[in-house]
Amino acid sequence: MKSGSGLYIRFLAALAAAVLAVLAVVVLVLHRQEVMRNEVLALGQESMHALAFDRLAERSEAAGMELAASLVNPLYYFDLEEIGVLLRATLKQPDVAYAVVYDNDGTVIHDGSRDIRSYGQVMDDAMAFEAVTARAPHIQASDEALDVAVPLYIGEVRLGGLRVGYSLASVMADEQRAANSMGQRLAIIGQRHAGWIATLMAGLLLLAVGLGVLVQRTLVRPVRQLADAAREIEAGNFVAELPASGRTDEVGDLMRAFGRMRESIARHDRDMRRMAYTDALTGLANRLAFRESLDRRLMELHGAGRQLALLFADIDDFKRVNDTLGHDAGDEVLVQFANRIREAVDRLGGAGSVLARFGGDEFVILVESVGSDSADMREQASHLAETLVAELSRPIVVGGRQVFLGTSIGVTLFPDDAAGATMLMKNGDIAMYQAKVAGKNCHRFYSRAMDQAVERRVSMEQDLRGAWERGELSLAYQPVYRLEDRSLVGAEALLRWHHPEHGMIAPSVFIDVAEQSGLIETIGPQVLRAACADAVAWRRDFPASNLFVSVNVSPRQLRNGDLAALVDHTLAQTGLPADGLHIELTETAVIGDELRVSSLLARLRDAGVKVWLDDFGTGFSGLSHLRRVPVDGVKIDRSFVADVLRDPDDLALTTAIIAMAHSLGITVVAEGVEKEGQYDVLRERGCDLAQGYWLGYPMNVHDFRGLLG
Structure with a gap:
């Protein structure tokens, strides 16, 4: 009995030990399975996060650079309407939280809103400094947004920059949903296998080993293969091989879902590449x-x-x-x-x-x-x-x-x-x-000579900056006479540049440089103030003269739209009566935007300033402008006056211009009168005013005052 009892006890002990061993193995297997599930879940979530974030960063940078290329010209011309159109189109895109164009100091120029609510505000958020100081496309991210900053250049000149912010909320939500779904499915699989093992754990150690192998083949290996494929996709290989998806269980669903995700990412990548490399309007390469x-x-x-x-x-x-x-x-x-x-x-x-x-x-x-x-x-x-x-x-x-x-x-x-x-x-x-x-x-x-011409132009532009302050630029005045009695009635202000090294520079050369570079917007107001101040001095020192001064306005000044305000301010500052100033515009400057120009010129005329159309007859539509643009006078181009004594056609055209202008109540001024015969013919045809070398050369202000005294 004792022996049997000992054997029984040993059997029971062995059985208990076996049960405990099986239990320990089961517990160990279950624990290991839980650890593996967490590792797989973490690895999948990490891969999905890295993939989604990198794709968003690449897409955002490409879209930002494309938008920046479209914004260079509007920003250069300060076209707020076009900038707003482009920014509003960007703001309509999914996940775009904000889109801002700013200048080199970080001051907001446009935020995409129709009333530009933040215009003129300095960006002071945590990512603003790096965005403003960036000299190349720069990406930075916070917990809530991905910020893409792209500097805007024209040539080598930095005009400002563009910031586009992409909300990370949807990306993070998608990642969390995918992670939750994967976790739930892995948990279901783990619970199913754990229940199976618990049912058979009384002595089914081999089956437990087999179950471990099964788990390894049916769960761990496919998920690891998915993780490997995710890393390949992350590296840009969208044709990475995936495990066979013929299974009908949750792992099969996961593999097929991963395959669909890969195809979706590949499709979006192709779409983004097409958007990044194709011009949206013409379909050409960008x-x-x-x-x-x-x-x-x-x-x-x-x-x-x-x-x-x-x-x-x-x-x-x-x-x-x-x-x-x-x-x-x-x-x-x-x-x-x-x-x-x-x-x-x-x-x-x-x-x-x-x-x-x-x-x-x-x-x-x-x-x-x-x-x-x-x-x-x-x-x-x-x-x-x-x-x-x-x-x-x-x-x-x-x-x-x-x-x-x-x-x-x-x-x-x-x-x-x-x-x-x-x-x-x-x-x-x-x-x-x-x-x-x-x-x-x-x-x-x-040709190489073109480089030299460009270098000369750049050098001239640099020399022209500050030339007025250095006293290199000055005004000359060409007298304007009334033909009827040859009395002096005014003068045209002409800009002259005496370069310290090259001497006198032709106005046709440096004024074109000033116009193209934008310097005319600085020089023009200076010329206007100086001419008005000189005219005030003439009227003060020679009260009987009552002379006017005419000042040429460039097309660039006309396009800016603040010419009327500049003239009002200058007249108030110098004290010149409005009727003492004549503004001259070329006919070609008016063509193309007659509605806006007409409104601007009407404001000047209402204030009492006279408006003359210079170089008349050389534009595209000639006399038709006189019906649509409010002007007080036209200046017949010198090319017609030069041949009025020889060419019957020029004489007929000049006569027609004078008659047509007079029928509309418009004063006619003849330019380039260099012979007495020209003077006589123009007076016979009823021309009102004239200027030219026969009447008087352009002269400095001191010599012009000599004509008055």
């Missing part, structure tokens, strides 16, 4: 795509003896379309232009040609030669450029109206002109500018 294509092509051709031609095309006077017909019509013009360029490039550019819209009304074309002869490449590029100029000169019908535009094209060759993409683009831009200078609607090839 600046980013073209630059990458150019860099790749140059790398392939280095040392290969092949030639490339880059054509930089810019639509002439395109702003006139937007100003007169509206931006919708402007977009339609761009689309038609793009189609014409595409057809010409497809026909003449060859198989390796690339066409892109570089921004605004600029297009770039890359053409590759079939051989190594640079002469053949030059001939091919010249033929394509001539064809484009001809094709784009044909009228475009928009809204039932014909629009006539031209195109200036700059052509540069690789490797003759440059060996790198940056210099090649710069040379193409320089050549295009020279085509503009040459009269527009033509093409020019880049």
Whole structure:
């Protein structure tokens, strides 16, 4: 009995030990399964978070750079309406929390709202400093948002920057939902297997081992494979192999869901790439795509003896379309232009040609030669450029109206002109500018001399800055006489520049530089104040003279819209009566925006200031402006006056201008009177006023006062 009892007890002990061992194994297995589940869940959540965040960052940066490229021209011209349109379009995109354009000091220029509620406010949030000081696209993130800052440059000049904020709430919510779903499904699987093990744990140790193997094969390995695939997808490999998804359980659902997620991410990546590399309006490649294509092509051709031609095309006077017909019509013009360029490039550019819209009304074309002869490449590029100029000169019908535009094209060759993409683009831009200078609607090839011309222009622009303060700029006055009795009635103020090294600079040269660089917006008001102050001195020292002074206003000053306020302030500051000031505008400055200009000129005339139309007869529509633009006088261009004694046509045209103007109650002034016969003919035809070398040369203020005394 004792022996049996001992054996029984030992059996019971062994049985108990076996049960305890099985229980320990079961507990250990269950514990290990829980640890594994948590590891898998953490790994999956980490991979999904990294993947989603990186995709959002890449998408946000690409979208920000594309938007920044569209904002450069509007910001350069301070076009708040266009900036607002672009920002509001961005704010409508999913997850965009804010979109702000700011200047170099971090002051808000536009926030996308229609009333620009934060205009002029300095950005002071935690991420503002890094955004304002960034010199390249910069991404930073907080717990709530992803901030993309892109500086806006025109050339090498930084105009300001763009900030776009993407809310992370939806990303975090998606991650949490996916993690919860994965956790729940893993928990269900774990509970199911745990229940199965608990039911069979009385002596089914081998089955428990088999169950562990089963779990490893049916759960852990697929999830690890999913994690490996997630890392591949994170690295950009969207064709990473996934485990077979023929299973019908939760793991199968998870694998199929992961597959759908991969396809969705791949589709969104393709969409983002298409958006990042395609111009939305014309469907052409955009600046980013073209630059990458150019860099790749140059790398392939280095040392290969092949030639490339880059054509930089810019639509002439395109702003006139937007100003007169509206931006919708402007977009339609761009689309038609793009189609014409595409057809010409497809026909003449060859198989390796690339066409892109570089921004605004600029297009770039890359053409590759079939051989190594640079002469053949030059001939091919010249033929394509001539064809484009001809094709784009044909009228475009928009809204039932014909629009006539031209195109200036700059052509540069690789490797003759440059060996790198940056210099090649710069040379193409320089050549295009020279085509503009040459009269527009033509093409020019880049040459070294163009670089020198650009350097001279840049040097002149630098010297022109501060020239007024240094006393280099001064005013000369050309007297204006009444033809009827040859009495002095006023003077035209003319700007002169005496450079300390180069002497006198022709006004036609430096005024164009001032206009193009924007310096005219600083020099113009200074000229106006000085001329008004001199006129006040004439009237004070010679009360009987009652002379007026006429001041030329540039098209750029006219476009700014604050000319009336500037004139009011200047008259109040100097004390000159309004009737003592005549404002002169060129006819071409009025063309294209007559409605707005008419309103501006009406304000000046209501204040008592006289408005004259300068260089009359050289514009596009001549006398038709006199019906639509409120002016007090017209100045007959000197080209008509020069030949009134020889050319019957010029005499007839001058006579018609005088008669038409008088019928509308408008004063007529003749420019360029250099002979007595011209003076007599104009007086006989009833011309009111005249100026020219025969009557008096431009003179400094001291000599002009001598005419009065």
